[in-house]
Amino acid sequence: MKEEKKYKILVLSDLKKSTQSVLKSTLSFAKIINADIHFFYIKKPTEIIKNDNQLSAKRAINKESFMIDKKIKNLLTSFSDDNNTSIKYSFSVGNVKNEIDNYLNKNNPDIVVLGKRKSKSFNILGDNITDFVLQNYKGSVIIASEENILEPHKKLSLGFLNDTKEDTNISLALDLKAKSKEPVKYFRVVKNSEIEKETHQNLEGKKIEYVFEENDTIAKNISNYLSKSNVNLLCLTKSKKANDTAFLKKIINDTNVSLLLTT
Incomplete structure (x- = not known):
């Protein structure tokens, strides 16, 4: 019997309000096509570091990293438990486009999922990330609607x-x-x-x-x-x-x- 292909889905998130609807649609899609999900978040250094002191900057990044890890873990644990699905995750601090490009080149996912907001569809993670992914990523992209969620088991x-x-x-x-x-x-x-x-x-x-x-x-x-x-x-x-x-x-x-x- 031919083994069913296991797809790899990457969710790019900004951890804003639409994240839950994007995750719900992604989980539904993953069940349909038999896919593993990886959740990825990038934080800009300028949003963490407030001064030029190297030691202070390192402490600020470490503190923020701990908080980000806790926030993502709590979010994904809830979804994993409710849907009996394991979701892996990672995050990084750096230039958003560079970090996305590095991840895509290293891990080669089959599908990238982005959220879609009502008035900022081409500026989802800031810096026109949707546009960047569409232009530079060769695989399939899902732009998940915040209003019309793909429901599990349907x-x-x-x-x-x-x-x-x-x-x-x-x-x-x-x-x-x-x-x-x-x-x-x-x-x-x-x-x-x-x-x-x-x-x-x-x-x-x-x-x-x-x-x-x-x-x-x-x-x-x-x-x-x-x-x-x-x-x-x-x-x-x-x-x-x-x-x-x-x-x-x-x-x-x-x-x-x-x-x-x-x-």
Whole structure:
């Protein structure tokens, strides 16, 4: 019998209010795809060190490290006990982007999870960390919605946007499709179309597709249909093209579901 792949999920957190909802969605996702979770937090030295005295700075870092460790341990123990799942963690003091880059290169996770706030989706950990991860990390990224949490013990309602290939990151896509509610929904944006919205089913009756004409309100229109069709995870492809990046930012800002960005 073929052994099921064990994915590695990295949660990047700022330990703010949205952390609990992000963890809940991550735990749900991890159970669906069979994944281990590692929680990672970075503290800027400028938030700890108040003067130039080296000894004083070292003491301040040691004291803060003790407090951070205690805070994370208490948080994760609660989630681990409630869900019977072990969550490993680590933290560091340093430049946020450098520490993230070092961790990614050393540990090579399959999926990175970031939280999504209502008005600061591209500034989640400060210094445009979401943007940094999307541009520099080659693997899949989940941007977890604070409002629409992936609930444990419930199947996904999965959607695919535009040219997202179902064979993109093939094993992950197959795992998701197998455990998603049927039918999977497909959302497509077209240019210069006379059809503003179109819904149809394929011959097997298992595929539902929503077609939208590209315009200034396209992201909000898609968001409305995500809500109407009860999709709670939307899959789309990462791209470094300027037009695609602008469209992605609109999708992140205007939708209230979790997003899975694949390569």
